[in-house]
Amino acid sequence: MTDCLEIIDVYKDYSGLAVLSGVQFTVKRKERHAVIGPNGAGKTTLFNIISGKFRASSGTIRFKGQDISRKSAYALNRLGISRSFQITNVFQELSVFENIRSGVRSRYGLRYHFLRKPDSNARINERTAAIAENLGLKDVLHVPVSALSYGQQRALEIGIALSTDPDLILLDEPTAGMTREETVQAIETIDRVTAGLTLIIIEHDMDVVFSLADTISVLHYGKILISGAPDIIRSDQRVKDAYLGEDHL
Amino acid sequence: MIFQKKASHFVIAVLFLVGGLAPFALRQYQVAMLTEIIFFALYAVSYNLLLGYAGLLSFGHAMFFGTGAFTAAVALVCIPGISIWSDIFLAVLMAILVGLVVGSLLLRTKGAYFALLTLAFNSLFYVVATKWSSVTGGDDGLSITRPNISIGSITIQLAGITSFYYFTLVIIGMAIVFCWYFTHTAMGRTVLLIRENEERMNFLGYNTHISRLLLFVFTGAAAGLAGAFYSLHFQFVSISAISVDMTTTVLLMAFVGGTGTFWGPILGTFVYIIVQSYLSDLTDHWPLFMGLIFVFMVLVMPGGLSQIIQKIPGVFSGKSGDEPGDRVVTEETIL
Numbered sequence: 001m002t003d004c005l006e007i008i009d010v011y012k013d014y015s016g017l018a019v020l021s022g023v024q025f026t027v028k029r030k031e032r033h034a035v036i037g038p039n040g041a042g043k044t045t046l047f048n049i050i051s052g053k054f055r056a057s058s059g060t061i062r063f064k065g066q067d068i069s070r071k072s073a074y075a076l077n078r079l080g081i082s083r084s085f086q087i088t089n090v091f092q093e094l095s096v097f098e099n100i101r102s103g104v105r106s107r108y109g110l111r112y113h114f115l116r117k118p119d120s121n122a123r124i125n126e127r128t129a130a131i132a133e134n135l136g137l138k139d140v141l142h143v144p145v146s147a148l149s150y151g152q153q154r155a156l157e158i159g160i161a162l163s164t165d166p167d168l169i170l171l172d173e174p175t176a177g178m179t180r181e182e183t184v185q186a187i188e189t190i191d192r193v194t195a196g197l198t199l200i201i202i203e204h205d206m207d208v209v210f211s212l213a214d215t216i217s218v219l220h221y222g223k224i225l226i227s228g229a230p231d232i233i234r235s236d237q238r239v240k241d242a243y244l245g246e247d248h249l
Numbered sequence: 250m251i252f253q254k255k256a257s258h259f260v261i262a263v264l265f266l267v268g269g270l271a272p273f274a275l276r277q278y279q280v281a282m283l284t285e286i287i288f289f290a291l292y293a294v295s296y297n298l299l300l301g302y303a304g305l306l307s308f309g310h311a312m313f314f315g316t317g318a319f320t321a322a323v324a325l326v327c328i329p330g331i332s333i334w335s336d337i338f339l340a341v342l343m344a345i346l347v348g349l350v351v352g353s354l355l356l357r358t359k360g361a362y363f364a365l366l367t368l369a370f371n372s373l374f375y376v377v378a379t380k381w382s383s384v385t386g387g388d389d390g391l392s393i394t395r396p397n398i399s400i401g402s403i404t405i406q407l408a409g410i411t412s413f414y415y416f417t418l419v420i421i422g423m424a425i426v427f428c429w430y431f432t433h434t435a436m437g438r439t440v441l442l443i444r445e446n447e448e449r450m451n452f453l454g455y456n457t458h459i460s461r462l463l464l465f466v467f468t469g470a471a472a473g474l475a476g477a478f479y480s481l482h483f484q485f486v487s488i489s490a491i492s493v494d495m496t497t498t499v500l501l502m503a504f505v506g507g508t509g510t511f512w513g514p515i516l517g518t519f520v521y522i523i524v525q526s527y528l529s530d531l532t533d534h535w536p537l538f539m540g541l542i543f544v545f546m547v548l549v550m551p552g553g554l555s556q557i558i559q560k561i562p563g564v565f566s567g568k569s570g571d572e573p574g575d576r577v578v579t580e581e582t583i584l
């Protein structure tokens with residue numbers, strides 16, 4: 001079984017508004033998979049369904065062969081699915097360290113203990129520091145998030161997603177709001193820190209997408225227009241018409 | 250922050266020391282008042298774990314306090330020869346059961362719904378206590394006699410004010426210290442992180458409903474313990490112990506001291522009990538004046554007395570010994 005994630009005929013409507021109508025694609029293990037599509041295409045909605053924020057109106061999602069369509073967010077995380085958010089969604093008042101540690105200790109099973117202190121668990125604290133260092137947040141470890149630059153906050157967003165040691169990581173426009181150079185930089189970091197994981201990324205910058213991804217799925221009007229290797233996507237006439245400007249080709 | 254981590258150890262030691270020596274300097278009625286302050290302080294601290302740490306405004310904390318108070322009293326009446334340990338244990342156990350049942354029903358509620366439902370449950374408990382007079386004594390209340398402690402062949406008399414004071418200082422004091430410790434544990438931090446961003450916690454593998462339930466039960470157990478000491482202290486319990494007034498009392502204590510710090514509610518309890526005893530000597534209308542003080546506090550210094558103390562530089566704060574440069578809100582405002 002090499003498929004990590006299978007999305008089978010997923011529909012989603014918000015009280016009448018059909019957002020996804022029969023989405024279907026698979027993501028192989030360790031694949032770098034990009035989801036592209038115009039604004040409002042339903043990309044974030046798709047992530048919300050995979051990660052358990054919402055349930056699909058119908059359809060099935062399988063993770064490593066197991067049907068996960070009805071599981072809640074916390075259960076999916078424990079199975080190995082983690083996500084980041086398009087709009088930074090962290091613990092604003094807390095330090096970078098405590099932000100990342102929240103996920104690390106969850107992974108180590110230290111969630112609800114009434115006696116054990118995270119402070120005195122060396123393995124958890126080391127792992128937390130390592131993740132922060134990997135994302136260039138070492139110098140701001142004990143700084144509250146509200147005092148970070150935007151770029152650092154975006155890095156932390158990824159750090160938190162990584163903190164539970166997922167097998168599958170979903171990154172929703174990690175470079176949103178960044179300049180071209182920052183984007184290229186950020187993508188390099190993402191490629192490095194997610195090495196060995198299955199990655200699904202939503203990204204608008206086409207050059208970045210074509211250089212990073214092994215497989216690209218194009219979401220258009222609630223359906224996957226096409227899913228395949230960058231070369232195939234690049235030369236597909238429907239994609240050209242629907243989404244890519246001629247200047248990209 | 251009002252007390253840093255290392256400083257907290259120091260404060261705990263000083264409080265126990267002062268508490269241990271206090272009876273030598275005080276009159277009997279003052280020792281009795283101090284006893285009252287100690288168990289009400291646990292009540293206020295437990296309440297603040299909900300309000301200050303978890304951000305949950307409950308109007309139902311008296312149902313735990315009252316359950317503890319009534320269980321302790323009823324057990325003494327109904328089970329002849331019951332030891333004080335079993336009595337207290339039963340009281341806490343009942344509070345835990347109440348917490349589990351009510352908490353499960355409130356599992357998914359937050360904010361205004363949570364506040365209103367806790368109020369409704371508290372009223373329900375009050376009505377049951379009033380109507381079930383064969384057990385609770387109804388409007389007349391229940392009188393009890395405090396049992397002594399027996400450990401093997403040694404018996405410690407608890408009938409006296411001072412001996413019961415020391416018993417309270419040790420048992421309730423340890424419970425308060427545990428509550429303080431709790432705020433540093435995995436669960437204590439989890440509660441705070443959920444207050445900060447519940448959605449993200451869900452995506453990090455935390456079942457936030459269960460977390461809230463566990464906290465609700467824990468704070469309920471602590472309030473139940475405080476309630477048991479209330480009965481043992483006054484050797485009497487009436488339905489006022491489970492009334493919404495008793496919830497308002499704890500809200501006031503926490504607010505007066507400040508909900509942004511761990512120690513604030515203890516200070517608040519101290520001030521509340523002393524001011525109340527002073528006012529009630531002067532006038533029968535003391536609740537009116539307490540109410541005015543509360544309104545004044547909320548309007549003028551929402552951070553409570555501890556906010557004022559924090560503003561006096563260098564009085565309590567020093568450089569943190571454990572985590573240099575850690576300016577986390579939780580260390581800052583809630584320690």
Ligand SMILES: Nc1ncnc2c1ncn2[C@@H]1O[C@H](COP(=O)(O)OP(=O)(O)OP(=O)(O)O)[C@@H](O)[C@H]1O
Pocket residue numbers: 014017019037038039040041042043044045046086
């Ligand atoms: N919770 C919701 N309730 C109702 N409608 C929603 C909800 N979330 C999204 N929508 C609608 O669904 C559609 C798809 O939104 P979605 O956020 O999934 O798009 P997207 O592809 O992520 O867009 P973008 O590139 O702008 O992030 C939009 O029309 C949006 O208004």
Ligand SMILES: [Mg+2]
Pocket residue numbers: 043044045086172
């Ligand atoms: Mg989106």
